[in-house]
Amino acid sequence: MTTERNGEARVHAETGPGGGPAAGAQPRTLAEELRTRPDTELAWLLRARPDLLSPVPNDVTQLATRAGTRASVVRALERLDRFALQTAEALAIAPDPCPYDTLLALLTGDDEAPEVAEALPRAVGTLRGQAIVWGGADRLRLVRTAREILTPSASGASPTGLGPTVTEAAAGMSPGRLQDVLAGAGLPTTHDSVTAVEALTALFTDRERMAALLDEAPAEALATLGRLVWGPPYGTVPAQPAAPVRWLLARGLLLPTAPGTVVLPREVALHLRGGRAHRVIEPVAPPVRAAAGHSPAVVDATAAGQAFTALGTVEDLLREWETGGPSVLRAGGLSVRDLKRTAAALDTDERTAAFWLELAYAAGLLASDGEAEERFAATPAYDNWLRLPAAERWAALVTAWLPATRTPGVVGGQDAKGRAMAVLGPGLDRSPAPEIRHRTLALLAALPPGTAPDPATLLARLRWQRGAAAVPGAAGAASGTGTGEGAWGADRRHAAGAAAPVLPPGEELRTRLTEWTLAEAELLGVTGRGALSAHGRALLGLPPAGSTERTGSGGGAAAGRERAGSGGPAQAPNHGLPPEHGAPATGPASGHPEDTGSGAGSGTGSGTGFGAGSGTGFGAGSGTGTVPGRPESGTGTGHPEDTGTEHPASGSRTEPESGSPASAPGTGQPDSAVPGDPGSPDAGFPARSEDEIAAAAAQAATLLAPLLPEPLDHVLLQADLTAVAPGPLERPLAEALGVLADVESKGGATVYRFTPGSVRRALDAGRTAADLHAFLAEHSRTPVPQPLSYLVDDVARRHGHLRVGAASSYVRCDDDGLLAEIVADKRSAGLRLRRLAPTVLAAQADPATLLERLREMGYAPAAESAEGDVLITRADAHRTPPRTPPAPVPEGPPLPDATLLGAAVRAIRAGDRAATAGAAAQRGPAAGPTAPGEGRLPRTTAAETLATVQAAAMTGGTVWIGYVNADGAASQRVLAPVRVEGGFVTGYDHTADEVRTYPLHRITGVAELADDTV
Template sequence: MTMSRETDRTGAAPRTLAEELRARPDQALAALLRARPDLLSPVPGDLTQLATRAATRASVARALDRLDRFALQTAEALAVAPDPCPYDTLAALLTGDEPDDPRITDSLPRAVATLRQQALLWGPEDRLRLVRTVRDLLAPTPARPSPTGLGPTVAEATAGMSPGRLQQLLAAAGLPATHDPVTAVTALTELFEDRARLAALLRTAPAEARQVLDRLLWGPPYGTVTADPAPHLRWLLDRGLLLPTAPGAVVLPREVAMHLRAGRAHRHPEPVPPVLAPVTERSPATVDATAAGEALTALSTVEELLSDWETTGPLVLRAGGLSVRDLKRTATVLDCAEQTAAFWAELAHAAGLLASDGEVDERYAPTPAYDDWLQLPPERRWAHLATAWLATTRTPGLAGGKDAKGRTLAALGPGLDRTAAPEVRRRVLGLLASLAPGAAVPAEAVLARLAWEHPAGQESRARLARQALAEAELLGVTGRGALASPGRALLAGDDPAPALAPLLPEPLDHVLLQADLTAVAPGPLHRPLAQTLGVLADIESKGGATVYRFSPDSVRRALDAGRTAAELLAFLTEHSRTPVPQPLSYLIEDVARRHGTLRVGAAASYLRCDDEALLNELLADRRSAPLRLRRLAPTVLAAQAGPEELLTGLRAMGYAPAAESAEGNVLITRPDAHRTPPRSAPVPVQEGPPAPDATLLDAAVRAIRAGDRAATAERKPASTATTGGLPRTGSAETLATMQAAVLTGTTLWIGYVNADGAASQRVIAPVKVEGGFVTAYDHTADEVRTYPLHRITGVAELADETAS
């Protein structure tokens, strides 16, 4: 195994993590900061600060959570290995008695490089060292067993054991007595580490004793015994193969476990990720066509939801979100499951099309952006929804569950944000994108790969991944389990609209009227046609073809909106490829003939009709009893119910009344569309600092390097004795040194006191000296600054000019 090339400037191996970071090139430092962005908040002053921050417990725990399974297994093996650990010893811990396993030998260098890149591991390959905090988090303790299932070493388990007891262990194991506890522990450790001698000892063990060892072998290594243990347990205790940790508690020493495990730290090392299989091959054209159909359904569903909520928006719960009753009603309107309805509502909210209106009786309603969205072509509307879905941290799949305090999580309410959701969505789509176009794999294969890539928080990420797969299919990002062309563009950061546009059918300007009072739209309709038809008829089924059904209620709805029978028949004649069926004509004319015959006005309320026989029929109808009608005149009835209640009651009885104004004119009851004040789309919730871009990384690395030069540069002694750690020189010498440095390009070390009296040391390269000021490039601040000469306490040259 070759030695690591990472050495300090003198050629010696680094003695600390800070020294190793100092020897890294700028690209490696940028890679560290990119992998661990929390180290940038704020930017460390120098490399020593960076190393210190990289070793803090919170930062290390966050970095361990981002490791893949084999990199984490490698770190876990190092945590139970000697410190420092040679590379060959680490490899042996992972391969055991199979040192030629190519999967491990080929993958281990990558795992070590990952740990080193993220500053969790340092040192040359013959002395690999885990950062102490990593070892503390992964090393086994009685309260926190090691992920490897290994217990403490013999030395750790026997700490505090009496010398007499140690000698008894040696005698029972067939070892000669020693003169002190240290040599006794060493002798027992050497016995357990000697594979041949320990195997010979275990061959004499009772069969029941071997069964006990097998139960503790892969962890947890702790067990309990009674005050009078069975003979086979006594045999193990007498020879130190089980060591006491507390009264009634024992542990299997690490050295014994490693022998029984054939030298392996992990039961199942996983050096390579699971393969995405089995793969189902489908035609890319079929996948794209399926996804395009789902995209159209998504658009119509969101539009249907917001059209419904613009007149009857549900109330916002006091704690925020949608009530269970309103979610059930919405699911009924959309003809889908409640979880699916929650997804569409959350999607519209994430896209900025839906918000609360902020009024006293706060309700959800479309935003003004919804009207702009409706004017876009279908592919642009879909791209807006898909982009919002990919970035949102909202997880509607959790709606209806319980939070940590046992409270129900409501759709559109608090508690549904998961910061990992966008990352999981992107990774799920990325795995699908790695397959050939049209190829799909089972969800379990995707989940297994994600579990290997990110073992921390495996259960929660698996739930997010399942939701991402289901939502991608609903939205049309995938089709039949495979990533569609618009989905690939979306994942790549390109505009998905051009990829979707050729897949969408042209909007139609006609329907097919049928004799059973239905109309079939064989594809998507032009918006004006769809809107008018949506008032005149009810949607009976959706899919590739939408079926509308005409009924007395739907026709009355169109008449209430101000249309006449002649206008409705003319509209159907114009937009139908088939003649208007006679039953539909009769329906429209019959409802129109009866529409407005009864007139409802506001008194308490009253009912007016020129047909006395119709009023007599109404009074005789037992269903009218709740309305409490009474005759005021041959053509006028009074009701105790209000106008709205009276209208609803009469319509429920099969009549077609019309409301009238105080002047006797028929009122057109077109519902008013409600909009919220202007609202911006919600910003995804971020956990920790955002990922730094290339500009920030470059500036941060330069600032850290400059601060490190200022902190570590070797200084020549100043000509005047220094006090307080700052160079001290006279004003004439300071001026002369500055002027000489301008001519020679020398880098100087100065002491500086600012206007607040705060003293600091700086490393500068003077550029110009005039008017009592020096203009110089400040390596500490990594920028050009101007300093008054009278505030400079002194100046000294750096001993190593190349450091500048």
């Protein structure tokens, strides 16, 4: 995209090297300012707004143009925290450009608001870092698209509840009517409409003259203004307005916009508000209060018990479907009847059963078999999963749960076409689900160990982190379903004075996703008694609670990635706020992420570790990192005060640090906006590599393993024909006992009951009476009870006395009296038996039906082959072909990794240099026969070509290459090599705007694209 956007992306002629502004000059466009930013800050921007990378911009001009498109701006605004969004809303109604002090006055009004003054540098830094705001501190500019979205117009109010300016509202008024208004306001008449509007504006912005004018207003007129002051600013009036309204209209305090409609001008509303743009300003994230406190050991033990139960439930579920599960509906998914049957088999409710089904599906353990009569069944991956240790099986489940977008909570609801949504069926994806899970767990991680949060305050914090459920102009709400409410949703109406906060669909979905996350985390054993467990923290890549690692509250994997060179800055970039408006530095000046908790994966931001909002790290407003013995390094993570939590017992509370001015050393930018960290305003959770995810899962499994009960190799046989398993059994023992006995009850111990039918089942599976006696004696810690021995012998004696084979089918027995008994039994009438010989009966039923009916009649028949041998009837496990687990449906573009960020920034810079080089080539030939830009292909030897591209790949440089394709067509390319091996060079070709691989033997030559060539 190269189209210029309202002047913001124009490149002026008076520029310095590289297309940037001349030395000492103020940037006049967003593109000019972006050129002046270092590579780390461009990487910062691209990570915060990953949609700008689809595809990679050709140069900085295209990057600025794309950053100003409506879809991209709407997405960026939706991901701001509440205060950053309020700052953008205030800029939208401020003069353009806006001095920093004017912006501060709009947010504080006439009152002292130190919290706002302290938090504003963070908010401005966040907006500037994301290219929503640009310009110096004395000339802050909101990108034009954002201003169009947020600015009130003659047809609608802004999110602040303010209406249009006097100039905009009076555009349709006649000159005579304007002169009448001037006279009514006590102002001298003018000769034209422009000066009349200017005079009214000057009156309404003069605090003393406005106070004097309003002192003369009738009480009813003031009451009318009071109803409009916080929005909406529009009202309807009859053809003959009441006297108070006429008084207001006569003085221009209300202006007509259409027949029967009036509006409160913005300048008047701001005076009545005391200069404030918002009724309620929220510079600090609301604290997450503690609902209960438990011993961390109790929490971990409870969570481990839940994890063990989760494993057993998934195994029971798939064991029920071992030989083939229920049919797949024609539209996809499981029928309501089968869901009820599954819930009954698992001894749980239907919603919980739906969760277990979707979890097994997300983990790749369950799928449809794809046959003509399609059924659900376990996959081959289930068998591999069963062979893993218990802790690793749990890690596999939760690793699949965290990024899953399929949401079992919506099962039973209706889709856009009014059809019921079925479990395992289509339409269950909700893109915000992974983000909400990570945000919620990150907030739990920020609490002291063993602390369960108050759900209401947790929800309030999450709403603050995402300032808007839907932005005007967006396709839909956060759910991605297109049903979101525009104009900022219900919290905006509430802040503007509405009677009750009714959540819009997008915010309602996010609320329900949070509630489901808390419930699912408890079911899975990620939390115990509502508090995050130690293995749950490890799963998120966090260090143990109380760890001496200096990673702040965000810690862990993110910090490690940053130190390894993630492509993003370790601290938030300084975007030029003057010292008096910047945030004071905290901690040492070294800037290492470990020193202050402000680096990647840590920090003080008000968002959470994985969220797409404003906080950094996993800390969710938990303050900067703590190093024992170094109190200057921040507030730490070990106490409720760090997160603004409150102890129920004491009632004491300390506000969080998320809104404070503490920031990365020497920056005026909030840590909360560092997209190199998990808490950046990105797609909702950190872009962890597969190795990092696997390492976190392995660490979680290591912590969980000692808490899980060890499998036992024995049971306790009872005289009442039961066996008690005092704990989990080793898998071979559990499988063998599951055939020999029926499960009677579960709990802390599993009770098995031996019955004639269960013993016969073991005999049918090929065991002999001697085998069963030996098995019981080997695995029982108590002597085998005599009744159980008698039961085994009795069933074994009768087992196989009757033989069933295929004629249609037949029964044979050496005891002709027994056959006579069967024929005489009325229950055998449906089998239509007839005697072929004294020891043989023929039946008009297939062998399987005949076997089943005889067993129902109390006999113990055995199937036999055509040769007369006993057939072992063991059901084969039904498995689907290999299946890929369902891929999550992300809410937006995926987060770029460090490699892509680095390559993209190099490509953008090279594109700028290439464009300038092309212009230089048109002005005159470059020195040398093979200089780029002349139109001739560069010529170098094969050795020189190889050495040059290898050097460029190592240093991250960009080169010109001459290339001849297989058809003999020659071309010049600008290439940023990434890898050179096997006779090929792979790199980002920004001539083609994609990554390409070229054979070295087809490259005619190569020339470095250096700064001195442009």
